[in-house]
Amino acid sequence: MSANYWTSSHLKDYIYTKSELNVIRLELFKQEYTKYGNNWLTIPLQIKDENNGVTQNKQISIYAKELHYDRDYNLRIYLYLQLMKLGKKFQLKQVIISTAMVYLQRFLLKCSIKECNVYYLITTCLYLASKVEECPIHIKSLNLIAKSFWPEFIHSDFTKITEFEFYLIEELSSYMIVYHPYDPLKKILENYTIFAKDTIEDGQNIDDYLLNYEFLQDSWAIINDSYVTDSHLLYHPHIIAISSLLLALVLKFTKMQKNCKTKKMNEYIAFSLINIEQIEGCMKELMVLYQFWTGSNKQDQKFNEKLQKNKYNEEWIRFLLYQLYYHKSVTAV
CATH class of the missing domain: 1.10.472.10 (Cyclin-like)
Known part of the structure; x- marks a missing residue:
């Protein structure tokens, strides 16, 4: 463990230039395209006409911003708020939640959102961060609360978190120390x-x-x-x-x-x-x-009037994630 940021793994291994970050994410995108192709996800949408609603399937292109962490602010904000919700349930210090968020971002540089269960990712990042910041959570309690939040996606077997933890540590190359502002x-x-x-x-x-x-x-x-x-x-x-x-x-x-x-x-x-x-x-x-x-811009209001954080579309991103995992489970069967 380095007590000095300037000699730490945080600086040496996890501070990038924008061009370096773009190259890393481009490689991840190429892997996604090779595996899933262009129209990688089909979702049912209820389209209303004059008489009644009609359900039609919509193809989500791999080039669309949806479920790409680098471009989809809906996804970014949603994951952040879910992590905050889980952390606040245990009354954790903000620094633990922040450490977990950094783990999540680092992990998503190496693994596609389409290849992992983000709800297990959130849970495991918080579990690992609590241990690194020396305020550990009991894994059974964590699994119980996580399952109550996301019952469709979290298994009752708490050892799934342990399995994901090893995977997370491996992808982060065991560099766990994070420096905060x-x-x-x-x-x-x-x-x-x-x-x-x-x-x-x-x-x-x-x-x-x-x-x-x-x-x-x-x-x-x-x-x-x-x-x-x-x-x-x-x-x-x-x-x-x-x-x-x-x-x-x-x-x-x-x-x-x-x-x-x-x-x-x-x-x-x-x-x-x-x-x-x-x-x-x-x-x-x-x-x-x-x-x-x-949802503000120069045309409708000045940036410095208010920061009312209610403009992102949580229902849409939650729906997309549900369709993603439902599609994967059906495909596996």
């Missing part, structure tokens, strides 16, 4: 506070520049949401932390407050020599997520 966020705020106090001019009110605890909570919430994106495969934890701070500034404060705090924060970033391009890239990942999640 939560600690860097606290350190950045501490250093920013010192910087603001040292650089304030005579006659200025220091309260106009400091960031309070409520702001820390908003930044923390944005970091939690960042696990839906590729940020934790592309950027260092401190980059994600500072990006969340800047985005919270945009969303939280009034124009006058924002001008004071943003100006001082920009001075701090320039002074600390943090990579600006990486911050821009990370913020773009987050904004794309929120624009999809809220």
Whole structure:
């Protein structure tokens, strides 16, 4: 185990450039195409006409975004919320849920969503993360709760989780240590506070520049949401932390407050020599997520008005996953 992020397996083996990530996912897509062909999934749809409803079969193309983790934000958000739901049932710390989400993302770089049961993947990632973060869950309790959430997809035999655990560890090459932006966020705020106090001019009110605890909570919430994106495969934890701070500034404060705090924060970033391009890239990942999640765009409302997270289509992705596993079970029979 490495106590230093800069010498850890997290940095050496699981931080990619965008081009590297695209190459990995392209290879996975080629494998899917070779195995399943173009129209890989047939689903029944109820189409309404003037007289009555007619059920027709629809072919899902392999080129469509559905059930491709890199392109389907419905799938990303759904898996994240299911993992959160399972973790909150056991009142686990957020860092355990976040670790599990990183395991899930790393696993889906090597295995197609079409080749595994995502509900077992969610359950096993949480089980493994709880052990790595030294807060283990009893496997029988976990299996019982998971089965109550997804009875069609989770077997009553809890050893299935153990089997998947070995598979998961193998695919992750036994690299279990994950570094998160939560600690860097606290350190950045501490250093920013010192910087603001040292650089304030005579006659200025220091309260106009400091960031309070409520702001820390908003930044923390944005970091939690960042696990839906590729940020934790592309950027260092401190980059994600500072990006969340800047985005919270945009969303939280009034124009006058924002001008004071943003100006001082920009001075701090320039002074600390943090990579600006990486911050821009990370913020773009987050904004794309929120624009999809809220259904907002420049035409209908400003991005910084609200983040009402109810625009993604959970029923559709749940239906697709059901049809996927139903189709596989029928084919196996």
